[in-house]
Amino acid sequence: MTTAAPATRTRPPGPRNRPFIGNLPEFRRDPPKFLMETARRYGDIAWFKLGPQEAFVLSHPEDIQKVLITHQHNFTKSRMLQRAKVLLGEGLLTSEAPLHTRQRRLVQPAFHRQRLAGYGQTMAEYGTRARERWHDGETLDIDQEMMRLTLAVVAKTLFNADVEAEAGEIGEALTAVLDLFRMVTLPFSELLEKLPVPSTRRFQRAKARLDQTIYRIISERRASGEDRGDLLSMLLMAQDEAGTGGMTDEQIRDEALTLFLAGHETTAVALTWTWYLLSQNPEAAAKFYDEVDRVLAGRQPSVEDMPSLRYTEMVFAESMRLYPPAWSVGRMAKEPYEVRGFTAPAKSILLMSEYVVHRDPRWFPDPDRFDPERWTPEAKASRPKFSYFPFGGGARVCVGEQFAWMEGILLLAAVGQRWRFELVPGHPVGYRALITLRTRHGMKMVAHAR
Numbered sequence: 353m354t355t356a357a358p359a360t361r362t363r364p365p366g367p368r369n370r371p372f373i374g375n376l377p378e379f380r381r382d383p384p385k386f387l388m389e390t391a392r393r394y395g396d397i398a399w400f401k402l403g404p405q406e407a408f409v410l411s412h413p414e415d416i417q418k419v420l421i422t423h424q425h426n427f428t429k430s431r432m433l434q435r436a437k438v439l440l441g442e443g444l445l446t447s448e449a450p451l452h453t454r455q456r457r458l459v460q461p462a463f464h465r466q467r468l469a470g471y472g473q474t475m476a477e478y479g480t481r482a483r484e485r486w487h488d489g490e491t492l493d494i495d496q497e498m499m500r501l502t503l504a505v506v507a508k509t510l511f512n513a514d515v516e517a518e519a520g521e522i523g524e525a526l527t528a529v530l531d532l533f534r535m536v537t538l539p540f541s542e543l544l545e546k547l548p549v550p551s552t553r554r555f556q557r558a559k560a561r562l563d564q565t566i567y568r569i570i571s572e573r574r575a576s577g578e579d580r581g582d583l584l585s586m587l588l589m590a591q592d593e594a595g596t597g598g599m600t601d602e603q604i605r606d607e608a609l610t611l612f613l614a615g616h617e618t619t620a621v622a623l624t625w626t627w628y629l630l631s632q633n634p635e636a637a638a639k640f641y642d643e644v645d646r647v648l649a650g651r652q653p654s655v656e657d658m659p660s661l662r663y664t665e666m667v668f669a670e671s672m673r674l675y676p677p678a679w680s681v682g683r684m685a686k687e688p689y690e691v692r693g694f695t696a697p698a699k700s701i702l703l704m705s706e707y708v709v710h711r712d713p714r715w716f717p718d719p720d721r722f723d724p725e726r727w728t729p730e731a732k733a734s735r736p737k738f739s740y741f742p743f744g745g746g747a748r749v750c751v752g753e754q755f756a757w758m759e760g761i762l763l764l765a766a767v768g769q770r771w772r773f774e775l776v777p778g779h780p781v782g783y784r785a786l787i788t789l790r791t792r793h794g795m796k797m798v799a800h801a802r
C-alpha cells in the first residue's frame with residue numbers, strides 16, 4: 353500500500369546510527385551476521401542507516417511476500433544491483449520495467465521444460481567428465497572445482513561453447529571482476545569510478561577481457577547464421593511482439609553476460625556448501641549415497657532420474673537453506689510504503705535476507721542443524737510461503753530456478769556416484785558475503801573414491 357505522504361517520522365527500532373555513516377561499517381564487515389543480529393534483537397521490522405540511505409530489514413515471510421509479489425510494482429531493485437549495471441549493463445538482473453518485461457519475455461522461452469531436458473543431458477555428461485580428473489586421496493579446492501564445472505555447464509548449455517580449455521582464464525577474469533565489484537557498490541563509487549585509481553583500472557581491464565570473450569562468441573554466431581537451439585540462438589533470433597526488431601549486439605552481450613555470471617557462481621557456491629555439509633553429517637551422507645547407488649545402479653544420471661532422486665533434492669534444498677547463495681534480496685521504494693505500522697519513505701531500501709529468514713527458529717526449529725528431513729512434502733506444507741526463498745519471488749524471481757535445481761541434483765548425483773569428500777582437518781570454514789555467499793577460505797577437501 354502506498355500513502356500520499358509519510359504518516360509519521362517514527363522509525364522502527366534498530367541499532368544506533370552514527371552521524372553520517374550510520375551502520376555502514378558494521379554492515380559491510382559481515383552483512384549476513386549484522387542483519388541476523390539486527391533481526392533477532394529488534395524483531396520482524398528493524399531500521400538503520402547506511403550512510404545517508406535508510407534501510408528497513410523485513411524478516412517475516414508475510415511481509416516479504418507482500419514486497420516481492422503483492423506490491424511488487426511499488427519497488428525497483430535496490431541500489432546495489434542498480435550499480436551492477438557498470439558490469440552487466442541492462443540485462444535481466446539489472447534492468448527495470450518496461451525494458452525488463454520485454455527482455456524477460458524474450459529470454460524466458462530458453463528455460464522452458466523441453467529445453468531444460470536437453471540442458472540436463474549436458475549437465476550429467478559434464479558431471480561425469482569432471483569426476484574423471486580427480487585421483488583417490490587427492491586434496492581438492494572443491495570451491496574451484498565446482499566453479500569450473502558450473503562455468504563449463506553454463507557456457508555449453510546456454511552458448512554451446514566449450515570453455516573448458518579456457519575456463520582458467522575466464523574464471524580468473526570473473527573472480528577479479530566480482531572482487532572489484534564490491535568497490536562499485538560503495539557509497540561515492542560513482543565518483544571513484546571516474547578516477548584513475550588502480551582498483552578502477554583493474555576493474556576496467558577485467559571487464560574488457562570478459563567483454564572480448566563474449567563479443568567474440570556473438571560475432572562468430574552471427575557470422576555463421578546457424579540456429580543451434582541454445583539460448584544464444586534464441587537471443588539472436590528473438591523478435592519483439594511489437595515487431596520493433598531484435599536485440600542489438602550490446603543487448604545480447606548484457607543478457608549473455610548476466611546469464612553467464614548469474615548462471616554459474618550461484619550454483620557452484622550451493623554445490624560447494626553441499627559437499628561441506630555432507631562431509632559433516634555422515635548420517636545424511638549415507639542416505640544420499642545410498643539413494644544415488646540405488647537409483648542409478650552405476651548408470652550415468654539423466655533427467656528421467658530426477659523424480660527418483662528425492663533425497664538428493666532434499667539435501668540440496670537444506671544446503672541452500674543454511675547457505676543461501678543469494679543471501680539477501682533488496683528493493684527500493686518508489687513511493688512511501690506502509691509496513692507493520694511504519695512508513696518506509698520513498699527511496700528507502702527494504703532488505704529481506706534469505707540467510708536470516710532461513711535460520712529463523714519459528715520456521716526451522718534448531719535452525720543451525722543440517723537436516724534434509726525438513727524437506728518432506730508434509731514438513732514443507734507446514735511452513736509459510738517465503739520462509740524459504742533462495743530464488744526470490746514475483747516478477748523478478750530467478751529465471752534459472754528450474755535450471756539450477758536440475759543442475760544441483762544431477763551434478764551431485766554424477767559426482768557422488770564416484771566420490772566422497774572429506775574436509776581437510778583444520779581447514780577454516782567461513783563465508784564471505786559478496787554478491788553470493790562464497791567461502792571465505794575456499795574449501796579444501798580430500799577426494800575418496802567410492
Ligand code: HEM
Pocket residue numbers: 429444445446456506610611614615616618619622676677678681682741742743744745747748749750751752753755756
Ligand atoms: C542455486 C542457484 C541460484 C540461486 C540461489 C539464484 C538466486 C536468484 C535470486 C534470489 C534472484 C532474484 C534477485 C532479486 O529479486 O533481487 C535471481 C535472479 C536471477 N537469476 Fe538466479 N539463482 C540461481 C541460479 C541461476 C541460474 C542457473 C541462472 C541462469 C542460467 C540464473 C539467472 C538469473 C537471472 C537472469 C535473474 C534475474 C531475473 C529477473 O530479474 O528477471 N540464476 N536468482
